[in-house]
Amino acid sequence: MNGALDVDGQRPAGERWRSLCSACRQVFGMPDYERYLEHAAARHPGAPVLSRNDYCARVIERRYGQGAGRCC
Incomplete structure (x- = not known):
């Protein structure tokens, strides 16, 4: 999303x-x-980069497995 505005x-x-x-x-916590x-x-x-299915x-x-974690 580039933030460009339309005519309005x-x-x-x-x-x-x-x-x-x-x-x-x-x-809702959806991917x-x-x-x-x-x-x-x-x-x-x-x-x-992961594919959509892998992601x-x-x-x-x-969310539901063992050892939850974050990358950053």
């Missing part, structure tokens, strides 16, 4: 929708792959 001085509808969906996923990609690019450049499996394992 607001973010484009598609960007607002993605932001709303991301917020809902956070509230947010797009947010993961942004984090990986900003904090771990050059590191391999979701890892989130579930961290």
Whole structure:
């Protein structure tokens, strides 16, 4: 999301929708792959990126498996 505004001085509808969906996923504890990609690019450049399926499996394992942890 580049933060560009449309002619009305607001973010484009598609960007607002993605932001709303991301917020809902956070509230309900659902995996947010797009947010993961942004984090990986900003904090771990050059590191391999998980596929969407691998990312979701890892989130579930961290939440319900043994030894929960965070990368940062």
